[in-house]
Amino acid sequence: MTAHETTTEPTGPAPGDRPRYAYLGPEGTFTESALLQVTGPDRADLVPCTDVVTALEMVRGGDADYAVVPIENSVEGGVNATLDAISAGDPLVIVREMLVPITFTLSARPGTRLEDVRRISTHPHAWAQCRTWITTHLGDVVHVPATSTAAAxxxxxxxxPQGFEAALCSALSAGEYGLEVLATEVADNPNAVTRFILVARPGDMPGPTGADKTTLMVHLPDNEAGALLRMLEQFSTRGVNLSRIESRPIGDSLGRYSFSIDAEGHVADERVQAALLGLHRVCPIVRFMGSYPRADGVRPTLRxxxxxxxxxxxxRWVVGLLGTDEAPAEG
Known part of the structure; x- marks a missing residue:
């Protein structure tokens, strides 16, 4: 597997065509805020979707050139819908990540009082980030799940009538849909951040910057003692740090899991290539899901x-020992 020095986006629409970006909608979501870090309606066609799966399938089917979806939250961890949907089906690759600070408003229809609120609708991740605030200020209220904060x-x-009196959403959404803000800065952690990714069909990948991530999905051998340790050793012995590792059920039977991994570095880096070679030897399935610049620009500390x-x-030393010009196999 080789990397190519190229732009930060893969092969997309034909010259002269406006690129199409699918994203978790409707308008006013935090996902739209992440998308606007990449492009805007003056330069591209923005297509809101009802859920993550729909946005990704639009890219797979050629109905969109790119998709923007959430993948990780600093409070709740990985977004399971994204981790599962991007790891299954026709290959997709991550070409960029974006970070969005997350703060919520508690908003309602005009005339609603805070003491009237007994049921609140929002995305489950938003609810998880505000549970303590809600309990402290509103007591025992009911969560009504929504596909996104803006959908609520x-x-x-x-x-x-919707069966709830208020929504946890962004200030942008409250204004977009004519709601009255009952409370601002609603959050248990004021430093919460959600990480979003820009996804495309496989093509030319972003070139290495020195501050990159590589995302993988890895299956372990079945019923083999020490398989997880052996997989992790492929990274540690090459000096590749992991910034995220999460298990996800494969789905075909109980007890079988894959691992979604973010490794520090680019597939063009020697240490990352060596780790991938090792993974390919010891793991039955290794799915490469992209190398791309880190949004925070932090460079790894190399051992x-x-x-x-x-x-x-x-x-070169081993080649000299062999007395040939052929490089030895690695991994």
Whole structure:
């Protein structure tokens, strides 16, 4: 597997065509805020979708060039719908990540009082980030799940009765749907951040920047003692740090799991290539899901002996021992 020096986006629409971006909608979601870090309606067609799966399937089917979806929250961890949908089906790759600070408003139809609120609708991740605040200020209220924070606001603004009195949503959504803000800065953790990804069909990948991530999905061998340790050793022995690792059920039977992994580095880096070679040897399925720049721009601290120069010097030494020009196999 090789990397190519190219732009930060893969092969997309034909020259002259406006790119199409599917995203978790409706308008006013935090996902739209992440999308606007990449492009805007003056340069692209923005297509709101009802859920993550629909947005990703639009890319797989060629109905969109890119999708923007949430993948991780600093409070709740991985977004399971995204982790599962991107890991199954035709291959997709991540070409960029975006970070969005998350703060909520408690909003309602005009005339609603805070003491009237007994049921609140929002996305489950938003509810998880505000449970303590809600209990402290409102007591025992009921959560009504919604597909997104903006979807809750949109439903509340409609003429039909919805079975809830308020929505946890962004200030943008409250304004978009004509709601009255009952409380601002609603959150248990004021530093909460959600990570979003820009997804495309496989093509030219972003070139290495020195501050990159590589995302993988890995299956372990069945019923083999130490399989998880052996998988992790492929990274540790090459000096590749993992910034995220989460288990997800494979779904075909109980007790079978895959691992969604973010590794520090780019597939063009020698240490990452060596780790991938090792994974390919010991794991039955390794799915490469993209190398792309880190949104925070943080460069990894390399352990002595794990720089590209160190790997190349070691290879040259072994080639000299063999007395040939052929590089030895790695991994």
């Amino acid at each position: 606001a949109a439903l509340l603004s409609s003429d039909e 002595p002996g794990t720089s590209d120069a160190d790997f190349r010097a070691a290879r």
